Amino acid sequence: MTVSSEELEKAAETLRAGGLVAVPTETVYGLGADAENPAALARVFQAKGRPPTHPLIVHIGESDHLDRWVREVPETARLLAAAFWPGPLTLVLRRCARVPLAATGGLETVAIRMPDHPVALALLAEFGGGIAAPSANRFGSVSPTTAEHVRAELGAAVDVVLDGGPCTVGVESTIVDLSGDAPRLLRPGGVTREELETVLGQAVPDGASDGVRVPGQHPSHYAPAAKVVLVDAEQVVAEAELADKQGHRVGVLLPASQTGMPVTAHTVITVPATDADYARGLYGFLREFDRQGCDLVIACLPPREGLGLAIANRLGRAAGPRPGA
Ligand code: AMP
Ligand code: MG
Numbered sequence: 001m002t003v004s005s006e007e008l009e010k011a012a013e014t015l016r017a018g019g020l021v022a023v024p025t026e027t028v029y030g031l032g033a034d035a036e037n038p039a040a041l042a043r044v045f046q047a048k049g050r051p052p053t054h055p056l057i058v059h060i061g062e063s064d065h066l067d068r069w070v071r072e073v074p075e076t077a078r079l080l081a082a083a084f085w086p087g088p089l090t091l092v093l094r095r096c097a098r099v100p101l102a103a104t105g106g107l108e109t110v111a112i113r114m115p116d117h118p119v120a121l122a123l124l125a126e127f128g129g130g131i132a133a134p135s136a137n138r139f140g141s142v143s144p145t146t147a148e149h150v151r152a153e154l155g156a157a158v159d160v161v162l163d164g165g166p167c168t169v170g171v172e173s174t175i176v177d178l179s180g181d182a183p184r185l186l187r188p189g190g191v192t193r194e195e196l197e198t199v200l201g202q203a204v205p206d207g208a209s210d211g212v213r214v215p216g217q218h219p220s221h222y223a224p225a226a227k228v229v230l231v232d233a234e235q236v237v238a239e240a241e242l243a244d245k246q247g248h249r250v251g252v253l254l255p256a257s258q259t260g261m262p263v264t265a266h267t268v269i270t271v272p273a274t275d276a277d278y279a280r281g282l283y284g285f286l287r288e289f290d291r292q293g294c295d296l297v298i299a300c301l302p303p304r305e306g307l308g309l310a311i312a313n314r315l316g317r318a319a320g321p322r323p324g325a
Pocket of ligand 2: 134135143
């Protein structure tokens with residue numbers, strides 16, 4: 001463990017006092033507040049510049065605590081929690097009265113997850129309550145996967161930053177809506193659709209159940225400052241060279257399948273061989289292109305299977321239309 005017991009006690013005390021604590025998890029770093037303190041939750045939205053209609057995820061320290069936050073726990077939720085918690089899976093269920101509407105963006109459902117990180121679990125045990133946390137970045141930008149990313153982006157807006165090392169999963173949790181008649185995949189993430197379907201013994205299609213509003217589905221999200229352009233794998237090298245000729249400072253996310261190297265690109269990052277390594281590195285790569293001053297990033301999408309679905313989802317949003325663009 002990378003965090004001392006004094007730091008943990010101070011962080012728990014900060015949460016009790018309504019303060020903000022950046023918490024390492026296996027997915028990304030979260031910006032945590034006491035899930036039952038509406039004033040603290042308001043500070044989370046303010047620090048992120050996030051619209052208050054975007055709900056947060058309530059993090060719990062033990063699977064058994066799920067009952068405390070939701071009206072009922074359907075069999076599907078018990079099965080998924082038993083199979084994947086602690087882990088990168090968030091369950092959306094009907095909220096009970098102790099969950100403030102400030103945590104749910106005004107919705108009657110609440111998103112709950114038990115993270116798989118020793119520091120997050122130690123803080124949850126020390127604090128005792130639930131910690132509501134979105135990713136610890138400014139709204140719309142790339143999620144932080146190191147404590148340094150959090151400090152650089154949110155700085156003084158956070159009272160305590162716990163450094164738990166680099167995140168091992170690297171993309172956000174999978175979100176499954178279990179509040180309707182049938183399970184739905186709201187966001188692909190660290191647990192794959194295939195794994196969910198194996199445990200549930202049924203299909204988990206995309207989208208919300210009838211009548212459920214899905215927040216946080218903006219086309220542009222997880223975006224670096226540089227413009228991201230997606231092309232076919234075979235076109236990456238040629239497009240990068242063309243953009244360079246046009247005067248761009250080009251970053252390239254070079255697929256492992258492409259042996260040619262764009263000689264003129266400013267920054268070339270080769271995509272790791274496994275999806276797990278790709279997911280772990282993805283946000284760091286996007287930040288690196290910004291650090292190198294690239295104004296354009298050329299990339300292609302991996303096949304939408306396994307973790308590739310989550311990577312393709314994040315790259316697609318990074319390339320999405322920007323507000324005012
Ligand atoms: P973040 O991981 O920072 O994107 O924040 C949590 C995400 O969880 C939000 O963007 C929402 O998409 C999702 N979420 C949280 N609560 C709910 C809910 N009750 N229904 C649907 N999605 C939710
Ligand atoms: Mg986020």
